[in-house]
Amino acid sequence: MSIDQLSVFVENKPGRLVDVIEAIGAAGIDLRALSIADTADFGVLRVIVDRPADALKTLTDLGYAVRITQVLPVAIADEPGSLGKTLRTLAGGGVNVEYTYAFVAHGENRAYVILRVEDNEIAEHLLRAAGITVASQNELYK
Numbered sequence: 001m002s003i004d005q006l007s008v009f010v011e012n013k014p015g016r017l018v019d020v021i022e023a024i025g026a027a028g029i030d031l032r033a034l035s036i037a038d039t040a041d042f043g044v045l046r047v048i049v050d051r052p053a054d055a056l057k058t059l060t061d062l063g064y065a066v067r068i069t070q071v072l073p074v075a076i077a078d079e080p081g082s083l084g085k086t087l088r089t090l091a092g093g094g095v096n097v098e099y100t101y102a103f104v105a106h107g108e109n110r111a112y113v114i115l116r117v118e119d120n121e122i123a124e125h126l127l128r129a130a131g132i133t134v135a136s137q138n139e140l141y142k
Helices: 016-026 052-061 082-092 120-129 137-141
Strands: 003-011 031-038 042-049 064-079 097-102 110-117
Touching: 003 016, 003 052, 016 042, 016 052, 016 064, 016 137, 042 052, 042 064, 042 082, 052 064, 064 082, 064 120, 064 137, 082 097, 082 110, 082 120, 110 120
Parallel strands: none
Antiparallel strands: 003 042, 003 064, 031 042, 064 110, 097 110
C-alpha cells in the first residue's frame, strides 16, 4: 500500500528549513520521517506526515512549492542484511529504486524504510511474495 510523501522545495538559506518544519508543527501535524537533498540554491525536503492533505494545504498557503508523490513504506527486520534482501528482491523483479531513506518508529524489532520506485504495484507484489512487509499508513502514524 503506497502512501503520500510531500516533497517541498526549500531555498538553501539559513532558517528556511526550520520555517517549513515549524509550519508543519504549528498546524498540529505529526512529522514521521524526513529526508533532505540539497544543491547550491535549493533543497528538496521529503516528509512523511500523519495528515498529508493538511500539510499540503498549510505549506502551499504559505507559498511553498509542494508535490505529493506515492512511496512504499516497508517494514524490515532490524538485523544486518535486511535492507539488502529487500533491495535485491526489487532488482530481481526489474524494479528500479529511485531513492530510499530510513526512519525510526516505535515497534517490535522492526526498521522502516521509504522506497520511491518506478512501479509501486509491481514492487509491492514482489516484496509481499518474498515475505517482506509493506507497512500500512496506520502502522506508520501510530
